[in-house]
Amino acid sequence: MNSYLDLQGIRKNYGTTAVLDDVCLQAAEGELVTLLGPSGCGKSTLLRCIAGLADLNGGRILLQGRDLERLAPRQREVGMVFQSYALFPNLTAGENIEYGLRMRGDSKRSRQRRTEELLALVDLEEKRDVYPHHLSGGQQQRIALARSLAVQPKLLLLDEPLSALDAQIRKNLRAEIRNIQKRLNMTTLFVTHDQEEALTMSDRVCIMNKGRIVQAGTPEEIYAKPRTEFAARFMGSYNVLTRPEAMRLFGRLEGSSDSFALRPESVKLIRPDEEEGARAGGKRIVEGTVDSVSVLGTILRYTVDSGGVRLTIDVLNDGRSIGIGERGSVRLALDPSQLLQLEQEGA
């Protein structure tokens, strides 16, 4: 395997509990791979192992074919942005960026030039002489990013870098980080618990649970075809159905799975006069009662009860479905081809 980054069977225990259990992951040069999972799934620990801040209990980490195990963090040529940024409070923004270059022994001229370059990269030229505690959260984040990029690491690790910021700034920075990453062709591992963040930013997403990577793929694959119940639930508002529930909705089922997933936008609310057309298109029509409606901007999210099965249904908020309120009865058109079979956990 000639991957740029190659993680082979990584194991890490704290006491007797396994935090990382045989994690294998490859990344190509210039790829942005997201580790997505709930807190405690081991994603941050994996980053810390790669950076050398935590020891491995087994497995190998190869970066461009070089085994990192015996190397101290400073010899690994790996850059990391911490969740708390960990900017040096006694140094200005410019000096923070310059720090790694100073440690490397670059000449003063080249240090200054590089610092200017990076300040320009993150669009904070005017903040060079400002101390970190006078910068906003987003600005601190960008300086931290610039600081770790200054020494041109071979691999960039981002540990939930956006989680401390408010929604609007987070969205902007998300795009900016992705932009910079693409421009520098920087191989990046990005840790997050936010599935939207993972889907919008990544080339590839790895869903982690209990110290394992349960599914990996492009954002499209991960979203359209969750393999396990965990992945389906974690990817957002998927309806996860047991076999009897799916039977009740769809009548007959293919395959032998015990659980099924149904995308909330694949279910359509239809008017009586649309029923014939839908039936002709292979859809199944069931009746239901609306439990609640919430407005999520461009989407209306309905919770509908159909014969004891609760379904979440997303409808484009285009003004056509406003008439349906709570307690109202509705007709649902279900598309059997959209019903996904889920594998058993751990399979």
Next chain:
Amino acid sequence: MTERNGAGWGHRALQSMLLVYLLLPLAATAVYAFAREWQNTLLPKSWTLDWFGSMFRDTRFLEALWNSLYLCAISVGLSLIVMIPAVFVLTVYAPRLESLMKGIVVLPYAVPGVVAAVGLIRTYSSGPIDISGTTYLLIGAYFVAILPYMYQGIRNSLLTVSAPELMQAAGLLGAGPIRAFLTVVLPNIAPGIVVSTLLSFSVLFGEFVLTNMLVGAHIQTIQVYLYQRVGESGHLASAIAIAYFVFILIVSMALMKLGQRRSGRGKG
């Protein structure tokens, strides 16, 4: 609004009473230190600076002051040299040992000064280490006495600036541990260390029991000197007490100023 004013009035009265209670003896001492004749009147009949004059002319006073200063300075200095690296290593690399350290560090509080002094004298007046009555023993005892302040002060500063994370960040940027400590940890914990230093210094400067029992017969520190002069002249003793109080006041105010500046910086 009226309610709040009422409460404010009550608080102020209580505060004033407390202040009077605390400051009255001090004020009396101060007045006494400046009084020439003070027999049967409310305030002295005539004033003088003689007591202060004779205090400063007394070479023993200056010697005692100097003794106190250098003994405290050496003890605090020694403590800084030992404790900063020790607490740093403990906090950053072996946080699991912290609970053990916390136990050890409060011991000086748990053992009363008299008990500690007797124990120290017995241990060190014979046997392989015979240093009773010497400055070595006193400095050793002082070192232990300020352990809690130093440990807590240094540890809190380290945690406030998240030293472990700063070290990791610096390490990933290519700095070795010592260089990282000197460039990104030490400058950030310096204000906290200054506060612990001044606190320890003023604690030691006012310490009497250990000092008097361990070295009182051999070395005169400012406390021992004050204690000995009380019997001779009330006026002189008052002058010494006031001079001593002013000194401690200056140290404490410097301490508060530094504390404020630090918290201000943290917030900004």
